Amino acid sequence: MNKPNYQEARVRTKNKVNVRHYEIEESAKQVGIGKKYYLRTYGCQMNEHDSENICAMLEQMGFTETNDVKDADLVLLNTCSIRENAHNKAYGMLGRLKHMKATKKDLIVGLCGCMAQEEGVVNTILTKYKWVNFAFGTHNLDKLPEIITKAIEENKQNIDVVSEEGDVVEDIPVKRASTIKAYVNIIYGCDKFCTYCIVPYTRGKQRSRRHQDILKEVNELKDEGYQEVTLLGQNVNAYGKDLDDNYGMEDLLEDVAKTGIPRIRFVTSHPWDFTDRMIEVIAKYPNIMKSVHLPVQSGSSRILKLMGRRYTKEEYISLFDKLRKIPNMHISTDIIVGFPGETEEDFEETLALAKYCKFDNAYTFIFSEREGTPACKLPNKVPEEVKEERLQRLNAVMNQYFLESNQKLLDKEFNVLVDGKNETGKTSLSGYLENNKLINFDGPDELVGKIVKVKVTEAKTWSLNGKLV
Ligand code: 5AD
Ligand code: SF4
Numbered sequence: 001m002n003k004p005n006y007q008e009a010r011v012r013t014k015n016k017v018n019v020r021h022y023e024i025e026e027s028a029k030q031v032g033i034g035k036k037y038y039l040r041t042y043g044c045q046m047n048e049h050d051s052e053n054i055c056a057m058l059e060q061m062g063f064t065e066t067n068d069v070k071d072a073d074l075v076l077l078n079t080c081s082i083r084e085n086a087h088n089k090a091y092g093m094l095g096r097l098k099h100m101k102a103t104k105k106d107l108i109v110g111l112c113g114c115m116a117q118e119e120g121v122v123n124t125i126l127t128k129y130k131w132v133n134f135a136f137g138t139h140n141l142d143k144l145p146e147i148i149t150k151a152i153e154e155n156k157q158n159i160d161v162v163s164e165e166g167d168v169v170e171d172i173p174v175k176r177a178s179t180i181k182a183y184v185n186i187i188y189g190c191d192k193f194c195t196y197c198i199v200p201y202t203r204g205k206q207r208s209r210r211h212q213d214i215l216k217e218v219n220e221l222k223d224e225g226y227q228e229v230t231l232l233g234q235n236v237n238a239y240g241k242d243l244d245d246n247y248g249m250e251d252l253l254e255d256v257a258k259t260g261i262p263r264i265r266f267v268t269s270h271p272w273d274f275t276d277r278m279i280e281v282i283a284k285y286p287n288i289m290k291s292v293h294l295p296v297q298s299g300s301s302r303i304l305k306l307m308g309r310r311y312t313k314e315e316y317i318s319l320f321d322k323l324r325k326i327p328n329m330h331i332s333t334d335i336i337v338g339f340p341g342e343t344e345e346d347f348e349e350t351l352a353l354a355k356y357c358k359f360d361n362a363y364t365f366i367f368s369e370r371e372g373t374p375a376c377k378l379p380n381k382v383p384e385e386v387k388e389e390r391l392q393r394l395n396a397v398m399n400q401y402f403l404e405s406n407q408k409l410l411d412k413e414f415n416v417l418v419d420g421k422n423e424t425g426k427t428s429l430s431g432y433l434e435n436n437k438l439i440n441f442d443g444p445d446e447l448v449g450k451i452v453k454v455k456v457t458e459a460k461t462w463s464l465n466g467k468l469v
Helices: 006-012 026-030 043-058 084-103 119-128 141-154 211-223 249-258 276-284 301-307 311-325 342-359 385-408
Strands: 019-021 036-041 074-079 109-111 132-134 158-161 167-169 182-186 229-231 263-267 291-293 330-337 361-366 413-421 429-433 438-441 451-459 462-469
Touching: 006 036, 026 141, 026 167, 036 043, 036 167, 043 109, 043 182, 074 084, 084 109, 109 141, 119 158, 132 141, 141 158, 182 211, 211 229, 211 249, 211 276, 229 249, 249 263, 249 276, 249 311, 276 311, 301 311, 311 330, 311 342, 330 385, 342 385, 361 385, 385 451, 413 438
Parallel strands: 019 167, 036 074, 074 109, 109 132, 132 158, 182 229, 229 263, 291 330, 330 361, 438 462
Antiparallel strands: 413 429, 413 451, 429 438, 451 462
8 A cells, every 4th residue: 555645745856757658457458347437527627637548548447438426336536635625525425425335335436636645635535434445646647457456356445646756657548528629738746835735745746748749749639630739737837847958838839839730728827937938939829829827826925925926916917917918818817815814905915916917817716724735834814704705805806807808809700619519508509719718609510620700799707609700
């Protein structure tokens, strides 16, 4: 048994990252034959993409997918640790599964993803959730076939979570959720250690993939007809800093643009690592979408310092202004309210920054204490009701800007990548503008997967309505 260890998870060395290749034992390919799996994914795009790998590995093992948990022989939860409510959702699901297991003794239940990298969670699984069959972390995702085989064959709980710095593993199979848009990992882990954040512990050391491997994947996706790639990482702007080939995010963006894939997106950017050359490259290539997610977290330089964000409010604004100069640039952000020590004045600085930036979109959060992070030990905790009240005030202001940002698009025509059928059913199709705004409109099914011109006819806070041109 390997258990997660926060002391190990905190270590960062200059050691070179090892690149491994995915392998599966022939015997593991028989394990799931005749059995069904149900996979539930929580959290960010990174987890969604990991789930695409998990599905493919399970199917290599012979399992077939079911969308009905009651039909499943194997249930796997790919979990998220970022805030308390993510934890609660996964524990709630485990509660349901315990009941199911009471009547279905052979049901196999496993936990993976970020929660499995947490010391506290694994200790709880070992003591209070002894019926959970296996757990593995984010660092040894590629070992899934081995871990599940062992849990089934030995018929006892198998916990295999490593906290060492981690490798880069190439050639893990993937079952992509879309035939139009694809995620491409470019960098794993994070070395920023913002004081509130659990990610550097659960996702480990910053590890960039070799650019040759990334470009090969993008070229293959383009040849398969994919219209869009999203380059993924906790902090994509740090791409290449851990490699010694003098090749950074600006070079990668430029080379990905040169592949000619129609649309390129990238998330998430830390302001600290954003260079002027990156901005030039984004402006220069039409297939790099003019949409940047640039988390600010707070508008108070004092709080930013406590958060360990490495920039001041003024430095953020200066970067923001440079990006805004790119025509049609869409900038979204993340903001945390109620960080320990946040006063009413600090919060008002956040409101003032939001007013200045008029973000096109934002994810706003209440600070959630994550066990093992430095922010847990900070004094002057903000009472829950004050956090709630600040979140509501912030959202009221932000929503008004989202609406204004959408209203500016009224009566104009834009290129839209048609994603698929509209889920609300009110119009037949939906898709995304280059700036990442969602638009709903009527049109024939054959347009799915194509880039078409749509005129904006109605602006709402969260979406647009339009008409095919
Ligand atoms: N509490 C609240 N929000 C958090 N985030 C990260 N950690 C926490 C936390 N402990 C938010 C940040 C980050 C986004 C992905 O989640 O805003 O940018
Ligand atoms: Fe967390 Fe900060 Fe790394 Fe983002 S940059 S994943 S907020 S530590």
